[in-house]
Amino acid sequence: MNTVSDPVVIVGGGQAAVQLCLALRKEKYDGEIMIFSAESEPPYHRPPLSKAYITGQADDSKLAMRPESFYPAKNIQLKLNDEVLSIDASAKTIASASGKQAYSSLVIATGAVARPLQIEGRDAKAVYELRDIHDARSIKAALEKANHVVVIGAGFIGLEVAAAANQSGKKVTVFDMADRVMGRAVAPLISHWFEKTHRAAGIDIHLQESIKGIVSDDSGHVTGVERNSSEILEAQLVLIGIGVLPNSDIASAAGIQCDNGVVVDKYCRTSNPHIYAAGDCANHPNVFADGRRVRLESIQNATDQARVIASAIVAGGEATRAYGAVPWFWSDQAEHALQMTGLSFDADSYAVRGEPASASFSVFHYRQQQLLAVDSVNSSRDHMLSRKMLAAGVSPTPEQVEDTSFNLLDLVKSAK
Ligand SMILES: Cc1cc2nc3c(=O)[nH]c(=O)nc-3n(C[C@H](O)[C@H](O)[C@H](O)COP(=O)(O)OP(=O)(O)OC[C@H]3O[C@@H](n4cnc5c(N)ncnc54)[C@H](O)[C@@H]3O)c2cc1C
Structure with missing residues (x-):
């Protein structure tokens, strides 16, 4: 009872x-x-x-x-x-x-x-998904021994691991079937900026390319991945990050x-x-x-x-407080902080604040002139202000966004 x-x-x-x-x-x-x-x-x-x-x-x-x-x-x-x-x-x-x-x-x-990847050779040793601390411990140990790391999936987790492995001096190759990195989550300009930045740091990125299989040695340990061209790319650690x-x-x-x-x-x-x-x-x-x-x-x-x-x-099961929080997320990739707020699914236009070349900028997503979401690269100020604007229902014009001398905080204050 x-x-x-x-x-x-x-x-x-x-x-x-x-x-x-x-x-x-x-x-x-x-x-x-x-x-x-x-x-x-x-x-x-x-x-x-x-x-x-x-x-x-x-x-x-x-x-x-x-x-x-x-x-x-x-x-x-x-x-x-x-x-x-x-x-x-x-x-x-x-x-x-x-x-x-x-x-x-x-x-x-x-x-x-972790979404499983159905691929030949998936069961080889040192092929991981990353969801919990046990996965992370195994990856950490394998990373110490690996020379070459292959990452399948250029989403947040895939790119974070790729960047971390690259920073520890490993050769890193990333494959993704999509035509841009983090394609489901960020604006094209952000994808292209990260792709270029990771490449410049030495990561090899192959887009619109899937892997045919994973190959291993007699002990079952991964030795590489087989590309669609049948070329074998050497790897001692494979990370699968496909959602x-x-x-x-x-x-x-x-x-x-x-x-x-x-x-x-x-x-x-x-x-x-x-x-x-x-x-x-x-x-x-x-x-x-x-x-x-x-x-x-x-x-x-x-x-x-x-x-x-x-x-x-x-409240005893009574519905009191509805969920209405402004969505936000972050992803640290090497020394770069990507921060996102809002939901950008339906964007039909973008405005850019700051200069991508300066490595500190934000992309504002709009639908029919209404601000939907903001992706910021190395710009916590834009991110924090954007969260406030979205919470207050404030939508700066694209011209205001692009004019960096325009103080977005004034808009937030005037909405109160
Ligand atoms: C590697 C990694 C990096 C991430 N980085 C970021 C980031 O930078 N920024 C960000 O915003 N988010 C990030 N996330 C996402 C974030 O961690 C998750 O959104 C968050 O943890 C979700 O919380 P949760 O309580 O729903 O689930 P979890 O924190 O995943 O907890 C669920 C728990 O339920 C347990 N469980 C499942 N079924 C059962 C069962 N039947 N009985 C008992 N226990 C069960 C699981 O074992 C797990 O411990 C990251 C996630 C991962 C894996």
């Missing part, structure tokens, strides 16, 4: 889970909270894994989201190595590796899994509506009134996409959705 005093159960021990705990305690929720994590490590930051961690510039001590003492101090049961296997939505229980647990509210924060898939199998098996992730409403509620979902696994309506459904894979999204869920749980 369930009671309201049953704990809030969180499935997954990542970004959204920790933020939810913080937000619940901040909102004075004093009931029990349980995190079920399939991982063996307490929650840690994923972004450094594809950047400073694999080159040894950041070590394990920098990764933990909170010290281990945080969880008992906040009356949070952190259950590691305890994968949730199924949800019984009508009984309001979950079954995990350690047994059955009743919940008052359930939060699905299961993140995403992710939402981790929603246990939700759909429980009869919770899923479609490219767990379907939630603007309050992050699933099709079941006692079950919420947040983060990479949640397919949600986003006001910055005209209310259309999207799934965002970012720290911002996981964090802000967790806060929305905390408000609803504290």
Whole structure:
């Protein structure tokens, strides 16, 4: 028999889970909270894994989201190595590796899994995807020994790893089937700037080219990749970074509506009134996409959705606070900081602020004269101002954007 005093159960021990705990305690929720994590490590930051961690510039001590003492101090049961296997939505229980647990509210924060690449030779040793700390440790160890690294996929993670490996003195080759790097996420000018910059730093980039297969030696260790021309390119480490898939199998098996992730409403509620979902696994309506459904894979999204869920749980399941945070994301590639805000899917024109040649500039995306999104390269000021403009519904004209003597902050101030 369930009671309201049953704990809030969180499935997954990542970004959204920790933020939810913080937000619940901040909102004075004093009931029990349980995190079920399939991982063996307490929650840690994923972004450094594809950047400073694999080159040894950041070590394990920098990764933990909170010290281990945080969880008992906040009356949070952190259950590691305890994968949730199924949800019984009508009984309001979950079954995990350690047994059955009743919940008052359930939060699905299961993140995403790396999209698998079906390719001959995929099982060779030292061929990795990068999603968790174990992948990162393996990549770090393999990188130390490798001379030549091949990266398949020129998205954020692929390029971050390529840049990090290149900075550690490795020969790096990147392949992508698309005609530009990070093509699904940034403006063409940004793609071309990064392509040129990475090439200038020594990374070999092949666009509109897929790989035929991965070749290995008698011990099963990767020795190279086979190009479509049948040329074999030597490699001792292959990183596959071709995107992710939402981790929603246990939700759909429980009869919770899923479609490219767990379907939630603007309050992050699933099709079941006692079950919420947040983060990479949640397919949600986003006001910055005209209310259309999207799934965002970012720290911002996981964090802000967790806060929305905390408000609803504290309010006894009442919908109080809708998700409407301005989307933002960053990607550090070598010494360059790419920061993006807004959602740029429907852009029909662009305006550029600053000079790409100076390595500090921003591309403003517009649809029918309305500002949609801004991608900034080495310009945190533009990024922060753009977040404020998008939040306030301020849309500078392309002329104002292109005129660097025009103070965008004045527009933000005048909107208040
Ligand atoms: C290498 C890397 C670099 C990144 N860099 C950036 C960046 O620079 N900027 C940025 O904004 N974002 C970045 N991201 C994305 C960001 O980390 C994610 O968007 C964020 O972690 C999503 O949070 P989440 O809580 O939804 O999922 P996660 O943090 O992925 O946590 C999900 C957790 O759920 C666990 N889990 C899954 N199923 C179960 C189950 N059945 N039972 C128990 N546990 C389960 C998983 O093992 C995992 O620990 C990066 C991600 C990666 C992998």
